[in-house]
Amino acid sequence: LRNQMRAEIIKLRQKIDTTFIYVTHDQTEAMTLGDRIVIMRDGFIQQIGTPQEVFNHPYNLFVATFIGTPQMNLFENAELLKEGNRYCVKLGDYTVELSEEKQEALAKNNVQPQKCTLGVRPEHMSLDKAGVPAKVDVSEMMGSTVHLHVTSMGKDVVLVVSTLDMSEEEVNGLSNGTEVGFTFPGSVCHLFSNETGINLEA
Known part of the structure; x- marks a missing residue:
């Protein structure tokens, strides 16, 4: 019903061809209904941009973890x-x-070498035993993807892995306790200052 209602609102806006201001706490509604999004926290604007801009270039840690499911x-x-x-x-x-x-x-x-917070979205990570070592805690089969909840470097990490090129045996092998590894390309890395939480590219 919610999906159908969003589609109807989009059709209505296109038909009327006027500006809408839509207030929501639902990130899915914001991403699908808005041409531009204003993300606020405690009454202060965190970032303004198109859905793709705030997804690909989050200004700070709050925006990075607020936009995207599963969370970055x-x-x-x-x-x-x-x-x-x-x-x-x-x-x-x-x-x-x-x-x-x-x-x-x-x-x-002019960013200098430093310790920082690295953000990587679950769907941008790939299984690779030559990468960062991890151990599977929970495997959630979602059809065309499998959501892997793993422990790596003492942290809970989520990977969204496509099953399209995997055999049923390989998918079933991603069970609790399985040792795996993950990698990610340099194009999907989000780097945030440990002091301010702001994106180092901003």
């Missing part, structure tokens, strides 16, 4: 490194070079 994974013990003029991020023994877009943004802000 946060690793407070990550390190931003600089090798020559190239930035990379290190999590445990796993190191990945950041994308060109992020290289340019960090260089523009």
Whole structure:
């Protein structure tokens, strides 16, 4: 019913062709109904942007964890490194070079190497035993994806893994206690200051 109601509101707005101001606590409604979103916390604006902007470029930790389901994974013990003029991020023994877009943004802000909070969305992580080690706690089969709740580096981490290229045996093998590993590309890393919580690219 909620999905149908959202669709009807979108059709109505398109038909009337006027500006709507819609107030909601539901992030799904905000993302699907809004051309631009104003995210507020305790009466203060945190970020203004299109749904894609706030999803891909969250201004701070609050926005990062508020937008997106399941919630973004946060690793407070990550390190931003600089090798020559190239930035990379290190999590445990796993190191990945950041994308060109992020290289340019960090260089523009003259960001120095530092310990930081790394954010990675569950759907942007891949299973790879050569990556960050983890142990499966709970496996939730969702049809085309499986939601893996794992423990890694003393933290609860969620991965959303596509099952389209996996056999039934491989999916069933992701059971409680299974040792796995995960990786992520440099293009999906969100880096936040440990002091301010603000995105280092902002």
